[in-house]
Amino acid sequence: MNDRVAIPLSSIRKARPHPKGRAVDAAARAEIESLLGSAPRAPEYLIENLHRVQDRFGQLSAAHLAALAEAMKLSQAEVFEVATFYHHFDVVKEGEEAPAKVTVRVCDTLSCQMAGSVGLLDRLRTTLGANVRVVAAPCIGRCEEAPAVSVGQNAFGGATAEKVATMVKEGLVKAPKTNPIGYARYREEGGYKLWQACLAGERDLESVLKTMEDAGLRGLGGAGFPTGRKWRIVRGEAGPRHMAVNIDEGEPGTFKDRYYLERDPHRFLEGMLVAAWAVGIERIWIYLRDEYHGCRETLEKELALLKADAPGPLPQIELRRGAGAYICGEESAMIESIEGKRGMPRLRPPYVAQVGLFGRPTLEHNFETLFWVREILEKGAGGSRARGATGARGFAPSASRAG
Numbered sequence: 001m002n003d004r005v006a007i008p009l010s011s012i013r014k015a016r017p018h019p020k021g022r023a024v025d026a027a028a029r030a031e032i033e034s035l036l037g038s039a040p041r042a043p044e045y046l047i048e049n050l051h052r053v054q055d056r057f058g059q060l061s062a063a064h065l066a067a068l069a070e071a072m073k074l075s076q077a078e079v080f081e082v083a084t085f086y087h088h089f090d091v092v093k094e095g096e097e098a099p100a101k102v103t104v105r106v107c108d109t110l111s112c113q114m115a116g117s118v119g120l121l122d123r124l125r126t127t128l129g130a131n132v133r134v135v136a137a138p139c140i141g142r143c144e145e146a147p148a149v150s151v152g153q154n155a156f157g158g159a160t161a162e163k164v165a166t167m168v169k170e171g172l173v174k175a176p177k178t179n180p181i182g183y184a185r186y187r188e189e190g191g192y193k194l195w196q197a198c199l200a201g202e203r204d205l206e207s208v209l210k211t212m213e214d215a216g217l218r219g220l221g222g223a224g225f226p227t228g229r230k231w232r233i234v235r236g237e238a239g240p241r242h243m244a245v246n247i248d249e250g251e252p253g254t255f256k257d258r259y260y261l262e263r264d265p266h267r268f269l270e271g272m273l274v275a276a277w278a279v280g281i282e283r284i285w286i287y288l289r290d291e292y293h294g295c296r297e298t299l300e301k302e303l304a305l306l307k308a309d310a311p312g313p314l315p316q317i318e319l320r321r322g323a324g325a326y327i328c329g330e331e332s333a334m335i336e337s338i339e340g341k342r343g344m345p346r347l348r349p350p351y352v353a354q355v356g357l358f359g360r361p362t363l364e365h366n367f368e369t370l371f372w373v374r375e376i377l378e379k380g381a382g383g384s385r386a387r388g389a390t391g392a393r394g395f396a397p398s399a400s401r402a403g
């Protein structure tokens, strides 16, 4: 009865002549190879590479998705399910019509609705013509200047039907440049000295942690977890440790991330580096909303300047681009997305502080939390502006969703 016979799998499962799924079209293969060039092809870069295809071709055709799967050595099903998860990717199956060249997104979330965006949306749908796709969109991070609209990658507030029509007609579909305090000026004005003092041992770790705890800075996403305590917890986990910065918050009020980023990006980057020093972080990922195209250019440029002439040894820093999924404002969903997957929240425990990005202990922070680190550590726990309008301790000036 126990005479089992081992049959090698290879003898019953014949090797496929080509990978599972549709055959890859030769022209699509050549286009994808040329587009990717030397871009990384590890699975974690799937969303970055989908953006490359979407930006270049204005859509994700079935042929290009199959070719991308082949180039990245992923299954076609995996590429398809990730591509269809995110709102900013236009997946077009065989026989389907390609989307119009220009997409106009009209925010219909609370602040913009109160400013008349529903009427604006109706008007644009009937006046812009068949070559323009007009869609309702959730908050695009310009609530302070509602109603907000984006024409292609050009997002702006105070939108009227006439203004949108002019943008479309003149092909103004790129984000205007921002004019922040750049790297040279930030350093001239004393920037990065705090981080250098930490690296040089002129600031001791315990006093930094204590100041952060005493300042009571915390996120306001619900849990409101104290920043200083979070630093201690993640530091207590075995390395290597990672950091993930969430700039993909997408509801009314979170435009504050964009507001600060457009003006003083290095204040945030220095706070991030101080946190990395205090916690012993080796790699950092910054996850930025896809709606913030101008901020992305700013961050790319300023990060390049910082890396080229860094005032100290930098951890590895990568900038990642969201793709229009509101759920990715949730920390574990964001982590899934950084890993190149659908942004599905993870079950807890384990918490991301223990098992986060790529299975490592991860310090997750909202942009604004890190923005205030320099001020708190320079002025002391009692002297910081990082408190609420009523003077309540531990509140940053504006609400943020995750700490």
Ligand code: FES
Pocket: 107, 108, 109, 110, 111, 112, 113, 138, 139, 140, 141, 142, 143, 144, 146, 148, 251, 252, 253
């Ligand atoms: S509610 Fe419209 S941009 Fe935020």
